[in-house]
Amino acid sequence: MATPAQAVTANRLNDGEVVYLDAAGNWAESLDESKFVTDKAEAQQLLEQGEKSVDDRVVLDPYLFDVTIENGVAIPVKKREHIRANGPTVRLDLGKQAAEPVEFKKAS
Amino acid sequence: MPLVKDGRVTDDSWTAVGDDDQRPDGCSIIVSLERWQKDREDLRKCNQPLGIRLKSDQPPSLIEEDLGHFGLIALEFPVYKDGRAYSYARRLRDEMGYKGEIRAVGNVLRDQFLFMLRCGFDSFEVQKEKDVAAWKDALAEMSVFYQPGADTRTPVLSLRQRKIAAKKST
Amino acid sequence: MYRYDEFDQQLVNERVEQFRGQVARRLSGELEEDEFKPLRLMNGLYLQLHAYMLRVAIPYGTLSSKQMRMLAHIARKYDRDYGHFTTRQNIQYNWPKLGDVPDILKDLATVEMHAIQTSGNCIRNVTSDQYAGVAADEIEDPRIASEIIRQWSTLHPEFSFLPRKFKIAVTGSPHDRAAIKVHDIGLIIVRNDKGEVGFEVYVGGGQGRTPMVGPRIREFLPKNELLAYLEAILRVYNELGRRDNLYKARIKILVHQTGAEKFAQMVEDEFAKIDKTGELNLPNDEIERITAYFADPAYKELPTISADFQAKKSEDPAFAAWVANNVAEHKVPGYAIVNISLKPIGGIPGDASADQMDAIADLMQKYSMDEIRVTHEQNLTLPYVEQGDLYDLWQSLKAHDLATANISQITDIIACPGLDYCNLANARSIPLAQEISERFGTGERADAIGELKIKISGCINACGHHHVGHIGILGVDKKGVEFYQITLGGSADENASLGDIVGPAFTEDKVIDAIETIVDTYLDKKQDGEKFLETYRRVGLAPFKETLYAAG
CATH class of the missing domain: 3.90.480.20 (Sulfite Reductase Hemoprotein; domain 2)
Structure with missing residues (x-):
């Protein structure tokens, strides 16, 4: 079963690292730790929560993006978010994927 | 908004007058270009010094013939990224020989003070209190200038020329 | 330097x-x-x-x-x-x-470098010819004017908040290696009837969303008046360039909408008002001071042809191939200009590792009078190599994976970072460059194809110069899927032209085949020693369109 969902992402102010808002309201470095929401109101609430961190100088430009949850694993819908979540597709030794290499999925 | 002139916070001796307001007596007033164009005859009778405020899409060439009437020209930065007024100030100083006050108004921020001074602005309606306090620091950040400006800072080229001349004379 | x-x-x-x-x-x-x-x-x-x-x-x-x-x-x-x-x-x-x-x-x-004005709506890093000072057909070293412009444009109080970014390029040779006609201002150093050296001025060229080849607005500008004239252009642009629409804010739009002739007149009017007795008038002393830094190095007297070099070429075909593709003629007998390709087959165009940079620094010291140039085609150039050193240099380069013999060939691809890194990109560029590179490689096939410049951008901003690629590839996003649009016939040299769109865009898995079809069509149509661009200019778009879309 594939369920469409949303999460909030941003870049960290200090180092630009891609981060995701988790259930505890912290910014996590891995998409797996992100909080996923399925309804619009919840998504809006999550985004507003994320936006507070801009004033606190933790992150820049938080926004909502789409994922599909398959067997409990979130897969970003857009290639851009896939690349942000993993790293450059041409340098698998760089970015988040460097710690735990993943096979990059070609556009279907 | 605090006004900085000659490096000091100063009381503003000018009063802005709206387009529909009556012209007050006994004080120096600043009017818009529209007001000047509409009420030119009336305003010229004014005994007080006259100031004009130009928006960023109103080049000073529009008032070139009338420059003698103005003791102050305020140039607006609607956002600090709109840099047209830098060129307007240069034109007023370098090409039109305007000697009166050129005031920066609008989104006037610390990191632009030095650029503005170099283009010929000499008074500043500063948006943030903190930026006023940092005035001296902001100006001291750079001491080397490659370009001739409308201020008295000596550009590098002249300093180099002096060095060459000094070498030749010894 | x-x-x-x-x-x-x-x-x-x-x-x-x-x-x-x-x-x-x-x-x-x-x-x-x-x-x-x-x-x-x-x-x-x-x-x-x-x-x-x-x-x-x-x-x-x-x-x-x-x-x-x-x-x-x-x-x-x-x-x-x-x-x-x-x-x-x-x-x-x-x-x-x-x-x-x-x-x-x-x-x-600490090493006299900076990052000043490498972005922002200001005058950007001035670019020039990588063969400056060593090209045989050069009138004057363009780096003299470039350095003068670098200083003048640095923290310019009036031009730091322009409507949009502003790029100036200078060439000192009639053969343009700096793509000056697709810059906001392009300067060509010329000699007039009286034998004086000055500048021919082009303005309003550019790539991006609205590509344009810049028109000439001044036939001859005396050297001393360079900065006053640039200041006039910039002042007109700063005041009148559009600020209401990001996509129409570059000077090319102003020049185009005003008309080149009228724009030129506006610049001349402004130029007339600028005090040319003042500090903007470059004194000869200052020009001489900067010129002295770019004087010829102490060249040795060498035989025009090194016998040892000739022998090595006939002994080692791989070396001969590298020389044929990567080594250019030098103005001084016995010397050579060496291009180091940063396009290894299947590699990332323009990337160099820290170890490679250090190795190159050693080679610069040993073989090229301590100097190197970075080219707009994302390669490096050693400007002062003795012919007799070429073989040793080549072997050292090989040891660091820097001896790919493919300059100006189909695998010498310009590619922007694309969606692998860039926030603005719609599609990836680098993987395409890698796949094309692997498909064609070096050797006989690449030699048969000859000079063919492929340029790839991951979005309409055209950082990968696709408009002026002999084959240009533009990545677009269609509902989250990467598509690639192909243009043909672009060129960035002295005969600059913009590529023509061949037709509907290709998906990622079809685009490499499409490039191969284009190459095969060229090889089929080419006459005598024609290069790709010459064939394209002769036969036009139609035969390519036909072979590309025939099956579909």
């Missing part, structure tokens, strides 16, 4: 500390991102997909070995052991931390 005097050095040092203060004010909350962003951009600092990106200027592309070593040091100390050489004679680091950037800039300042 140019060396900073005390004024140049002080300015760069002060700029480092000024930026340190701006970063501190950002981190303390005194500056909001809206206010900070243009300040960081004016120091070359972007926020990209994965991290910040710092773009460091290599003014007119010239580096010493000391500077090259510093670039390697920065890659190691603050980044991930590599750098990316760009089409604008800059180098980009993809992973710096915000708090480290002032220290990076401080390190750069």
Whole structure:
């Protein structure tokens, strides 16, 4: 079963690292730790929560993006978010994927 | 908004007058270009010094013939990224020989003070209190200038020329 | 090469500390991102997909070995052991931390380098010909004018908040290797009837969303009046360039909408008002001072042809192939210009590791009078190599994977970072370059195809110069899927032209085959020794369109 969902992402102010808002309201470095929401109101609430961190100088430009949850694993819908979540597709030794290499999925 | 002139916070001796307001007596007033164009005859009778405020899409060439009437020209930065007024100030100083006050108004921020001074602005309606306090620091950040400006800072080229001349004379 | 005097050095040092203060004010909350962003951009600092990106200027592309070593040091100390050489004679680091950037800039300042105005709506890093000073057909070294412009444009008080970015390029040769006609201002150094050296001025060229080849607005500009004339162009643009629409804000739109002739007149009117007895009038002393830095190095008297070099060429075909593709004629007998390809087969165009940079620095010292050039085609050029050293140099380059013999060939591809790194990109560019490179490789097939410049951009901003590629590829996003649009017949040289779109875009898995079809069509149509571009200009779009879309 594939369920469409949303999460909030941003870049960290200090180092630009891609981060995701988790259930505890912290910014996590891995998409797996992100909080996923399925309804619009919840998504809006999550985004507003994320936006507070801009004033606190933790992150820049938080926004909502789409994922599909398959067997409990979130897969970003857009290639851009896939690349942000993993790293450059041409340098698998760089970015988040460097710690735990993943096979990059070609556009279907 | 605090006004900085000659490096000091100063009381503003000018009063802005709206387009529909009556012209007050006994004080120096600043009017818009529209007001000047509409009420030119009336305003010229004014005994007080006259100031004009130009928006960023109103080049000073529009008032070139009338420059003698103005003791102050305020140039607006609607956002600090709109840099047209830098060129307007240069034109007023370098090409039109305007000697009166050129005031920066609008989104006037610390990191632009030095650029503005170099283009010929000499008074500043500063948006943030903190930026006023940092005035001296902001100006001291750079001491080397490659370009001739409308201020008295000596550009590098002249300093180099002096060095060459000094070498030749010894 | 140019060396900073005390004024140049002080300015760069002060700029480092000024930026340190701006970063501190950002981190303390005194500056909001809206206010900070243009300040960081004016120091070359972007926020990209994965991290910040710092773009460091290599003014007119010239580096010493000391500077090259510093670039390697920065890659190691603050980044991930590599750098990316760009089409604008800059180098980009993809992973710096915000708090480290002032220290990076401080390190750069110790070797007379900076990141000033490598982004932002200001006058950008001035670019020039990588063969400056060594090309046989050169009238004057374009780096003299480039350095004069670098200084004049640095922290210009009037032109730091222009409607949009502003790029100036200079060439000193009639053969244009600096793509000057697709710049906001392009300068060609020329000699007039009286034998005086000056500039021919082009304005309003550019790529991006609305590509244009710039028209000429001045046939001859005397040297001393260069800065006054540039100031006139910039003043007209600063006042009248559009600020209501980001996509129409470049000077090319103003020139186009005003008409080149009328625009030229506006510039002349402004130029007439500028005081040319004042400081903008370049004194001969200053021109001579800067010229002296670019004087010829102490060349040896060498035989025109080195016998040893000739022998090595006939003994070693791989060496001969590298010489044929990567080595260019030098103005001094017995010397050679050596191009180092940063396009290994299947590699990332323009990337170099810290170890490679250090190795190159050694080779610069040993074989090229301590100097190298960075090219707008994302390669490097050693300008002063003795023919007799070529074989040893080639072997050293091979040891560092830097001897790919493919300059100007189908695998010498310009590619922007694309969606693998860039926040603006719609599609990836690098994987395409890699696949094309692997498909065609080097050797007989690549030699048979000959000169063919493929340029790939991951979005309409055209950082990969696709409009002026013999084959241009533009990545577009269609509902989250990458598509690639192909153009043919573009060129960035003295006969600049913009490519024609062949038809509907291709998907990622079809685009490499499409390139192969284009190449096969060319090989089929080519006459005698025709290059791809010559064939295209003769036969036009139709035969390519036909073979590309026939099956569909």
